[in-house]
Each structure stands twice: as C-alpha cells, then as structure tokens.
Amino acid sequence: MYNAYFGFSECPFSLSPNPSFYFRSALHEEALANLCYGIQSRKGFIVLTGEVGTGKTTLLECLRDSLDSQHVAFAFLFNSRLTVDQFFQMIAYDLDLRCDKTSKTEVLFALNSFLLEQASQNRTTALIIDEAHNLEWDVLEEVRLLGNLETRHGKLLQIVLAGQTELDRKLDAPELRQLKQRIVLRSKLEAFSPADTERYIAARFEKAGMPDQTVFSPEILSEIHFRSQGIPRLINSISDNLLLTCFALDCKMATLAMLDEVSRDLRLEWPEGRRALATAHPAF
Numbered sequence: 088m089y090n091a092y093f094g095f096s097e098c099p100f101s102l103s104p105n106p107s108f109y110f111r112s113a114l115h116e117e118a119l120a121n122l123c124y125g126i127q128s129r130k131g132f133i134v135l136t137g138e139v140g141t142g143k144t145t146l147l148e149c150l151r152d153s154l155d156s157q158h159v160a161f162a163f164l165f166n167s168r169l170t171v172d173q174f175f176q177m178i179a180y181d182l183d184l185r186c187d188k189t190s191k192t193e194v195l196f197a198l199n200s201f202l203l204e205q206a207s208q209n210r211t212t213a214l215i216i217d218e219a220h221n222l223e224w225d226v227l228e229e230v231r232l233l234g235n236l237e238t239r240h241g242k243l244l245q246i247v248l249a250g251q252t253e254l255d256r257k258l259d260a261p262e263l264r265q266l267k268q269r270i271v272l273r274s275k276l277e278a279f280s281p282a283d284t285e286r287y288i289a290a291r292f293e294k295a296g297m298p299d300q301t302v303f304s305p306e307i308l309s310e311i312h313f314r315s316q317g318i319p320r321l322i323n324s325i326s327d328n329l330l331l332t333c334f335a336l337d338c339k340m341a342t343l344a345m346l347d348e349v350s351r352d353l354r355l356e357w358p359e360g361r362r363a364l365a366t367a368h369p370a371f
C-alpha cells in the first residue's frame with residue numbers, strides 16, 4: 088500500500104517466510120549450518136526449536152533451497168495436524184512415490200525401496216516437519232519408526248523436527264525416550280540482540296530498495312527492539328504498521344507517538360521499567 092510512497096520495489100516487512108529476505112544473524116546461520124550438516128552426515132534426528140516468530144519456518148525454507156541445490160530428495164510437511172494416514176500420504180506425494188498413496192502399507196513398502204535405492208547411489212533423503220510440536224502421539228510414533236530405518240552405512244532417512252519449545256517437552260515423554268536418544272543435533276533460535284534488530288531492519292529496507300533508510304531514527308529502532316523483545320515477527324508487524332501510519336499521515340519519518348499508537352493497536356506488551364507510552368504527545 089505504501090510501497091510507491093517510499094519507493095520500495097517490494098514490501099519490506101511482509102510476514103511470509105521468504106528466503107530472499109533471509110537475514111544471516113549468527114544464531115540463524117549456526118542453526119542453518121547445523122541442519123545442513125546434520126542431514127548430510129546422515130546420523131538421524133535433528134531438532135530445531137524456538138519461540139513463535141523467531142524464524143523457524145524461514146530457516147526451513149532456506150534449508151529447502153539448499154537441499155534443492157544439492158539435489159537432496161526430501162519431503163516437507165508444514166501442516167503437522169495430520170492423521171497417520173495423511174502423514175504417509177503427504178510423504179508419498181512429496182517424494183513422488185509410485186504406489187497407492189492412500190494405503191499406509193503400500194507407502195511404507197514404496198518408501199523403503201526408494202530409500203534403499205537412494206542409499207545405494209549414495210544419495211541422502213530427508214523428512215522435514217515444521218510445527219512438530221503439534222504432531223499427535225501416534226504420528227510421532229511413526230516418525231520414530233521411520234528414524235529406525237537403516238543400513239550398516241547409516242540412517243536411511245534424515246529427520247528434521249522443528250517446533251515451538253513445547254516440542255522439547257513432548258520429546259521428554261517416556262514413550263519417546265528412544266526417539267530422544269537418537270537426536271544427534273539440536274538448535275535453538277533466540278530473539279535478536281539490539282544490534283541484530285537494527286541490522287535486520289536495515290537489511291529489509293535495503294532489500295526493498297532503500298539502502299540507507301532514514302524513516303526509523305536510532306531512537307525508534309531501539310524502541311522497536313525493546314517493544315518486540317527482538318522477535319522478528321513482531322519487528323515486522325511493528326515496522327509494517329509504522330510505515331503505514333507514516334504513509335497515512337504523509338510523513339517520511341516515524342515518530343515515537345506513532346510507535347505508541349501502533350503498540351496499542353497491536354496490543355504489544357513489553358517489560359516495565361522503560362519509557363512508558365508517550366500518551367502525553369498531543370499529536371503526531
């Protein structure tokens with residue numbers, strides 16, 4: 088809506104997990120390297136956790152690009168509210184298995200042959216499950232069994248489980264002890280530091296066509312960090328709303344009063360002890 092007003096070529100703060108906007112924070116880079124290494128080394132389960140909005144899905148999208156470029160076959164399940172039958176059906180579609188995709192037995196048989204064929208050609212196959220904290224117990228049990236498939240050279244299927252921190256608690260359940268023991272790599276995404284928040288916002292402005300942004304002053308940037316607690320999704324929502332407010336008021340620089348208004352609209356909550364809302368500001 089405000090793209091033309093600011094001269095952006097695309098929306099800088101969209102909420103989609105678009106890898107072309109990927110910002111290489113040290114934590115994201117380490118997590119991505121772990122995922123790639125874990126898959127390539129064929130050792131079994133890899134777990135990625137992080138609070139809502141810290142960038143898990145974005146990272147998986149980057150992983151998808153990286154696996155595509157290395158011709159690694161993979162199934163990517165982004166909807167984890169699945170029954171066991173739907174779970175196998177999704178895998179069969181993603182890996183393009185030639186079988187009756189509605190029959191678990193047939194899918195398992197075809198999957199096994201496919202994995203052995205891949206292994207015989209020294210090729211890696213991965214299963215990536217986003218929102219894995221939502222998986223039902225019976226589906227998790229199937230995931231565990233798939234993780235058992237192996238030859239003497241290693242695991243046949245590399246499994247990435249990504250989810251919110253409840254996933255860790257779920258994996259602590261006694262029924263999943265065996266799965267937990269097989270987790271070879273764990274990564275956790277955390278919120279950005281203040282410096283990363285600034286760089287992240289600058290990088291998004293730059294990608295959208297404004298390399299040296301002047302819309303957000305250093306004071307606004309530091310307030311955005313504080314009010315978002317460094318969570319990328321919140322940074323995006325706040326920034327997007329701020330730009331919209333600037334546009335609506337025909338103003339090329341955001342003000343604290345605008346940020347207060349946006350914070351109220353988004354019902355943001357942040358720790359006490361810092362500047363209160365600038366409600367005293369009579370106008371923008």
Ligand SMILES: Nc1ncnc2c1ncn2[C@@H]1O[C@H](COP(=O)(O)OP(=O)(O)O)[C@@H](O)[C@H]1O
Binds near residue numbers: 103104115142319
């Ligand atoms: N490293 C990053 N680089 C670019 N954008 C990011 C990054 N991390 C998070 N984001 C952005 O933050 C928002 C939330 O990210 P998402 O991957 O959906 O989080 P999660 O899956 O952990 O809830 C998205 O708009 C996404 O583009």
Ligand SMILES: [Mg+2]
Binds near residue numbers: 143144145217218
């Ligand atoms: Mg996500």
